[in-house]
Amino acid sequence: xxxxxxxxxxxxxxxxxxxxxxxxxxxxxxxxxxxxxxxxxxxxxxxxxxxxxxxxxxxxxxxxxxxxxxxxxxxxxxxxxxxxxxxxxxxxxxxxxxxxxxxxxxxxxxxxxxxxxxxxxxxxxxxxxxxxxxxxxxxxxxxxxxxxxxxxxxxxxxxxxxxxxxxxxxxxxxxxxxxxxxxxxxxxxxxxxxxxxxxxxxxxxxxxxxxxxxxxxxxxxxxxxxxxxxxxxxxxxxxxxxxxxxxxxxxxxxxxxxxxxxxxxxxxxxxxxxxxxxxxxxxxxxxxxxxxxxxxxxxxxxxxxxxxxxxxxxxxxxxxxxxxxxxxxxxxxxxxxxxxxxxxxxxxxxxxxxxxxxxxxxxxxxxxxxxxxxxxxxxxxxxxxxxxxxxxxxxxxxxxxxxxxxxxxxxxxxxxxxxxxxxxxxxxxxxxxxxxxxxxxxxxxxxxxxxxxxxxxxxxxxxxxxx
Amino acid sequence: xxxxxxxxxxxxxxxxxxxxxxxxxxxxxxxxxxxxxxxxxxxxxxxxxxxxxxxxxxxxxxxxxxxxxxxxxxxxxxxxxxxxxxxxx
Numbered sequence: 001x002x003x004x005x006x007x008x009x010x011x012x013x014x015x016x017x018x019x020x021x022x023x024x025x026x027x028x029x030x031x032x033x034x035x036x037x038x039x040x041x042x043x044x045x046x047x048x049x050x051x052x053x054x055x056x057x058x059x060x061x062x063x064x065x066x067x068x069x070x071x072x073x074x075x076x077x078x079x080x081x082x083x084x085x086x087x088x089x090x091x092x093x094x095x096x097x098x099x100x101x102x103x104x105x106x107x108x109x110x111x112x113x114x115x116x117x118x119x120x121x122x123x124x125x126x127x128x129x130x131x132x133x134x135x136x137x138x139x140x141x142x143x144x145x146x147x148x149x150x151x152x153x154x155x156x157x158x159x160x161x162x163x164x165x166x167x168x169x170x171x172x173x174x175x176x177x178x179x180x181x182x183x184x185x186x187x188x189x190x191x192x193x194x195x196x197x198x199x200x201x202x203x204x205x206x207x208x209x210x211x212x213x214x215x216x217x218x219x220x221x222x223x224x225x226x227x228x229x230x231x232x233x234x235x236x237x238x239x240x241x242x243x244x245x246x247x248x249x250x251x252x253x254x255x256x257x258x259x260x261x262x263x264x265x266x267x268x269x270x271x272x273x274x275x276x277x278x279x280x281x282x283x284x285x286x287x288x289x290x291x292x293x294x295x296x297x298x299x300x301x302x303x304x305x306x307x308x309x310x311x312x313x314x315x316x317x318x319x320x321x322x323x324x325x326x327x328x329x330x331x332x333x334x335x336x337x338x339x340x341x342x343x344x345x346x347x348x349x350x351x352x353x354x355x356x357x358x359x360x361x362x363x364x365x366x367x368x369x370x371x372x373x374x375x376x377x378x379x380x381x382x383x384x385x386x387x388x389x390x391x392x393x394x395x396x397x398x399x400x401x402x403x404x405x406x407x408x409x410x411x412x413x414x415x416x417x418x419x420x421x422x423x424x425x426x427x428x429x430x431x432x433x434x435x436x437x438x439x440x441x442x443x444x445x446x447x448x449x450x451x452x453x454x455x456x457x458x459x460x461x462x463x464x465x466x467x
Numbered sequence: 468x469x470x471x472x473x474x475x476x477x478x479x480x481x482x483x484x485x486x487x488x489x490x491x492x493x494x495x496x497x498x499x500x501x502x503x504x505x506x507x508x509x510x511x512x513x514x515x516x517x518x519x520x521x522x523x524x525x526x527x528x529x530x531x532x533x534x535x536x537x538x539x540x541x542x543x544x545x546x547x548x549x550x551x552x553x554x555x556x
Contacts, residue, residue: 070487070514103489103506183520186513 007232008465010311011093011299012408013085013243016395017055017291020062021088026412029420030438034394036274036289043253045177051265053277054256055291055396056249060084066097066204068105074187076127079200081295082245086201089241093299094311100206108206109239111309118209118237119201120228122220122244124400125255126194126213132250134188137180147175179251197245201297209237217452218363219322220244221296221403225460226320228300238305243297244404248290256290262330264367265290276424280366280390281375281434283427288365289396296404298411303465313465315411318445319350325455332373332451339377342457343449350461352445354381357461359419359446361410364390365397370451375430389422389435403450403458410448410462417443471549476523477542483518484538487511497539519545 012022017035019025039054061080066087072080090097090109100108108114154160154168190196195213202211210231214223221244228242248255259265265287266277278289300317307313323342327333347354360382363374378388391406398405413419418440425434444467449459471479481494488505501507507515512532520527523545534544 068486068489070518073517074514102491105489182524183517183526186517 005233005235006303007229007300007317008303008306009298009314009317009411009462010301010306011089011091011095012296012314012411013088013092014294014296014405014408015057015060015081015085016294016398016405017057018395020060020084022092022408022412029391029394029409030418032394032421032423034275034278034423036277039253039256042251043256046252047257047260049253049257049260050263051260051267051287051290053266053274053289055289057292057294066105066107071105073185074191075200076130076191076196077247078123078127078129078245078293078295079191079197081247081293082121082197082243082297083200083204085243085245085295085297086205086241089297089299090205092312093301094309095239095299097205106206107204112239114206114208116209116238117205117207118228118231118240119198119207119211120214120224120231120240120242121198121201122214122216122222122224122400122403123194123197124215124217124220124246125248126215127192127196128255129247129250130185130188130191132252132254133181134185134192136178136251137184140178140180144175144178144180147171151175201241205241207241215400216456216458217454218397218399218402219450219452219456219458220400221405222407222448222450222458222460223322223403223456225298225317225404225407226322226458229317229320229460232300232302238302240300241297242300242404243295244401245295246399246401247293248399249292259290264288266366278366278393278396279424280362280364280393281371281422281425281429283429285366285368285371287367288392291396291398294395294398294401294405296401296408298404298407315414315462316465316467317460318352318463319346319348319461320459321345321347321349322456322458325457327455329455330453332370333455334373336373336377338455339374339449339451339457340381342459343377343381343447346447346459346461350445350463352461352463355383355385357382357386357445357447358441358443359410359413360386360388361406361413361446361448362388362390363449363451364392364422366390366392372429374451375432378432379430384431384433387419387433387435387441389419391420393423393425394420403448406448406450407460407462410446414443414446414462414464417441473542473546476545477538479522480519480538480541480545483515483522487514487518495538497542498537500537501535523549525549
């Protein structure tokens with residue numbers, strides 16, 4: 001295979017709090033919409049939480065012949081969302097699927113040999129929803145039975161009086177605080193493993209080429225795209241379904257608590273409207289908005305092959321760079337040197353000068369410590385010309401899905417020659433060209449970047465096809 | 468789930484088998500064998516276990532799986548388990 005192969009995006013799919021199809025999602029982004037709600041009240045029973053807001057997904061599911069009721073029960077929500085996003089991406093790419101095995105409900109991509117296709121998915125925590133549900137069943141189901149028995153025996157005791165009734169009521173109250181699934185899910189291992197999403201997409205569409213999973217926390221989705229670019233470019237496959245998926249809700253708010261405990265989440269110092277609390281790159285930012293989850297999948301193809309079959313050529317995936325701070329597992333290196341180097345590697349791979357990059361989809365979480373480091377790196381490399389926004393200012397932080405969703409935004413921005421406002425940047429922390437209105441501007445080259453807990457930095461460059 | 472008679476349980480078991488095994492012919496015959504006639508594989512048995520546990524609100528120990536041979540034997544198992552005698556079968 002030639003090293004000269006060029007890689008294009010031919011289809012997009014998304015599941016998010018702002019829409020479960022690409023076009024409604026994109027309209028909501030351009031309108032600067034956001035979904036910010038109080039966290040489930042039950043979570044506050046288990047921990048004294050500092051943050052009280054999140055971005056829930058709403059009704060993300062939809063009927064599809066790709067997933068039966070039984071199959072859904074054997075897939076973590078992260079896998080289900082990724083499958084919906086992949087279905088949309090394939091449809092948009094004009095890659096029809098057909099039923100290959102009725103009994104197993106397996107499909108195949110009609111226009112692509114399964115051995116020449118790959119799946120590249122990023123996820124920060126894999127099937128953690130399933131893991132926590134299975135763990136709660138294991139830890140608590142016998143204890144709950146025992147609590148019920150003791151409560152019943154208290155009520156039934158011959159000398160039962162008000163005190164016994166009160167004790168029984170309290171035991172029942174404790175029991176009600178311990179939600180568990182009705183049965184232990186025998187598929188918990190294959191639902192929990194981080195490679196479950198890649199595996200489910202491969203199974204569903206008969207993909208028999210490379211199907212790796214990338215777990216680089218918040219950079220997972222971007223890393224997956226970059227590695228998919230390399231695989232298609234180097235000829236390991238002709239088609240890659242690349243993206244990210246994350247689902248972070250659980251009955252006890254355990255995932256939320258983890259980020260809350262380290263003070264990473266939004267915590268407005270003064271009362272303000274809910275939609276104003278999430279403020280990446282603004283002086284009044286207090287942390288990131290925890291998102292319930294999301295997924296995005298991009299269909300990446302060899303340009304010549306895509307052109308030959310008349311596929312939509314949405315953008316070229318032009319370059320990729322990745323580095324690691326090797327500084328802290330949770331804190332960005334204040335020097336930001338490895339962020340700059342990831343961008344430099346990405347641009348060198350793309351053959352694009354920093355001065356020619358028109359649009360940067362920033363990591364932009366909204367944490368007090370990280371935003372200034374990112375701004376300094378952007379300013380150092382790109383100057384003030386590049387337009388900058390944070391998709392997390394709309395969606396909150398979907399961790400391992402974020403890089404993939406932001407890549408979808410970057411591709412749509414290239415397609416339409418405009419992008420969404422970076423919400424709530426009223427007092428910018430840096431002298432950068434933050435996008436405040438969805439006005440048209442010429443975009444030939446764009447970059448999407450992500451940084452992770454763990455120190456991983458990743459950047460992907462996209463260009464107009466032929467630019 | 469209370470007061471299920473043999474007819475109710477049979478219908479439910481048939482529905483679950485038809486759905487889990489994607490049976491083209493719909494509800495299977497009561498004497499149909501899961502593996503030989505209905506094409507159940509080992510992973511299907513796990514799916515069935517999960518569905519039966521939920522449908523009949525009972526935990527099914529792995530060692531009882533050999534009793535799941537035909538539609539009828541599953542119905543017998545469920546009826547016995549609901550009267551607390553399945554483990555002696």
